[in-house]
Amino acid sequence: MPAALPGSRQFGDTGPVSSTTPRYAALAGVAAAAAAIGTAELVAALTGPRSSPLVAVGGLVVDTAPEPVKRFGIAVFGTYDKIALLVGTALLLGGFAALLGMLAARRLTVGLAGIAAFAALGTAAALTRADANAADALPSLVGAVVGGVALWAFIAGPLEFDPWPWSPPTADSTATPASEPDPGPGRSVDPDSRRRFLTGVGTVLGVAAVGGVAGRWLAGRRGVSAARDAITLPAPVSAAPPVPAGADLAVAGLASYVTPNRGFYRIDTALVVPQVDPESWRLRIHGRVGNPVTLSYADLLARPMVERWVTLACVSNEVGGDLIGNARWLGVPLRELLDEAAPLDGADQVVGRSVDGWTCGTPTAVLRDGRDALLAVGMNGEPLPVAHGFPVRMVVPGLYGYVSACKWITELELTSFADFDAYWVPRGWSAQGPVKTQSRIDTPRPRNRPAAGPVVVAGVAWAQHRGIDRVEVRVDEGPWQEAELAPTVSADTWVQWSWRWQATPGEHTLQVRATDSTGETQTPQQQDVAPDGATGWHTVTLTVA
Template sequence: MGTPSTPSLSPLPSGGERFKRGALAGLLAGILASLIMLLLSLTIGSTSLPEALGSSIAQTLPLPIFSYLHDLLGVDAKRYLFAIILIGQCLVFALFGGLCNLFVDRLKFGQWRDEQGDLSYSTGLTLSGILWLFSGLIFLPLTGSGVFGSQLPTGVSSTMASLALTGIAFGLIFILIHNWLVWRSLRLNNAAGDSETAAMLAEKQAQRRSLIRNGLVVLGLGTFGVAAWRFIVSSSGLGSGSSAADPQLQGTLIQNYQAKISPPPVPEYGTLSTVKGLTPEVTANTNFYTVSKNFVSDPTVNGQTWKLTVDGQITQPFTMTYNEIAAMPMHSQTETMMCISNEVGGNYMSNAKWDGIALKDLLQRAGSIKPGATKVVLYAADGYSDSIHLSKALEPTTMVALRMNGVTLPNNHGYPARLLVPGIYGMKHVKWIERIEVVNTDYQGYWQQNGWSDPAPIKMTSRIDTPANGAQISANQPTYIAGIAFASNKGISQVDVSMDSGQHWQKALLKKPLSDLTWVLWEVPWQPKAGSHQIVVRAIDLQGNVQSPLSAAPLPNGSSGYHTIKVTAN
């Protein structure tokens, strides 16, 4: 039996060929290294370079550009940004790989490449070290994260370790792929005498290159296409989250608008029918909406070592463990929460029962509040922060919650502790709280620095859950129009529904809410005639204030307008 032949030596390829080979190996190794980085971020909360850059970009974007992107892409804007940054990171890895392979032969110290053209593993480790230093000393400081992430919640040690692990993985994988490409090229050259084999190998090589190139093109076009599709959908007609944007309808609604009814309507409560498609009164924890500043992973906090510090403009600062706080007298409240970025008719609104301690009780434990104090700042484990006015902090319904719907607060909802502040949007309901500070300054939080409202009072809203926008329904058959209405801590007294584009209104039957802080479920029986129908809904709070028909985008004060859908009865 013969022994496998070793490909014969060939002249070192040209600089352009070396760069392409190194770039291809760098790209493939970079994709795998990026996946490792994301896996570490998701599992142990380590530093993610794309997330650091994404957060930096989000905070430094001028408000007009931020507003345009939010209107264009909605709450998914940060996902698109993260995808673009991730692709960019892989291309940077490709650049490093190409430059490494191009210049390694010009370095005279050490054995970097053998006679076959293979790169040594010491080359990969050296490249890892260069990337590690570049990330820690140049890239992260440029994003405002500090040297080796000194300004990040993960800290310097964790950042150095995770970057080192990612860098070593990239270096070793890069060498493996590069050397495989070298030997593959040598085998191709040795087969040059066999024209059929050479042609076959050349064709396969071209196919693989084409596949990689086309894959990157498809990925880029796919990202652009999703963004364009979202733009087209948001710009055409009335979607499930549309306000009354039709000029004629808008004019009718504004012309007949009465801002306040005095005396306020008396709520008409009753038992609702079982209407398919109507939102459950209490939202399951797994279905409760989640929004955070984080692009990939939220923090995972160890409740056994976690401590809550209360300090600032108070006379007796203190620190408590989770067990100490959990032993304090708790109360329950059912409260609906809504994100400030929620569109008219949107789904970023949920309702749950919460258990916790009134924030005023924690502040009273800290002694007296010093004169001049104006705000309370909440600091989170992920570096997020926001503030509420002191008067709001002292309201009995402002709570530090430890439980949600009868179970320990889930991690993605802020375990071990989160804030609940009825009356204002969800960005103020800080999750993963680590510190509460009473201040005498006008502290501006993470989203306020991006141009969002600081007072952030919730605007009254109502939504049609069923039928769905664009639905085909049976003509002359009994059915129901149903949905929810929410006026934060002001309560709902009446919901009106119009089936003829705002010309006439019909009162809906309300289900008595679980508390003064929750949404209400409503329904209207309907027997539609054949044809197209435009359905509009509006709400009135317990003080007689009527929901505004004026359409407004979420940025900076929250969306407004009447949710409107179109259905066809056949």
């Protein structure tokens, strides 16, 4: 058992229980919290990673945080927003634990009540997630018991330390005899007490770290990577067309035409990537349909597959942002599945529901208008990566992901926009999100500082399901100059463009705009990403040497 805080008294005393300095009490609180979290992570390896208090509370934060806060997180941290949230949650927990330790040194029951409150929050957060069960409460409860015992062990012992510099003496305080010099605040009367206490804290922190890492490792061992690796995808009955020669200009700094899986953006609400076993996976197509359909993963793989190039974009993508990628998708046409289910009159919305309860609402008409909307099982020639929706996800060209790209999908429910709002709609986003015509300058960027003379200006433009007809560039608000478009597979993907600029020394401003196949040119009006996607011309200011 860890050494108690010097100056502590036994559990059950009604007055202040410790006469130690605040920094040691705070350290005791942090060590107790670490013991609680480390234990909880180990238990969560058995009950499921989403039952971890950090993950459950983080998920609650994601669901309840104001939209400006979420947009700020994505804008600042991009695809690392989830890591930033978990780290931030851990730091806040550390500060809360330090405060509890300081309060517990004055009255132990206050510290124990704080641990109980955090356990209640973790339990409530875990039990309110989709598909939760009673076992999901165990990590928070067991962790709280261990944390409470650790806090008691650190604080309720009979050793001695300095008095609180900010606390008046009590009847229990050990007074320094008049014949002995006052050691002064921050100095130990008993050096052995300090050593035993710090050794105990270090031991608890070390064991907690090992427990947390072990819990995460065990949770990973329970994942579905092995099941994914064992899958052999069927050959498509309709293969994707080959990428035409010259589609990738191979200009330094320019995004490649095909986005590799490891570099494809990921924006979703799942703090822990769902691990869905393809053997037990089922898809239900139900709701306002004449013929409900249930499919297993084997059923889906047995159906005729098509392969298509489709560029996906996030509605949170700022003008000039990189939350966009192009990949080759393999899947079953959603149109065929919906036709089999026979939507009833008025069923104008298809709600995709993820295994973690997230929902998106897609117009039924869009999924049946002939575009290559897929229930996808493959990405760039391999089974879907787990982080990108394995075993099955939706891919719909021409719509932002928040209304179409449901990952880890388990349901397609036919309903109406009047009857149901998907996840992001009550949070201030538009119910329908067609992709807007956009363009981006990838090179040069301000940090490049190109030399005067010929400079290749290049980037990408996109208007999925409409296609790009023209891209124009201008310098210092001068006349628009038409750029050269590279070949592309189809209207459902982005296109690379380039323009040769005779750069002169000094500071310059470059702007780009695109026109889609309908004749619509990007608006110069600047609009935030909410509620239905950003608008404006991408502008780059740089210095030519």
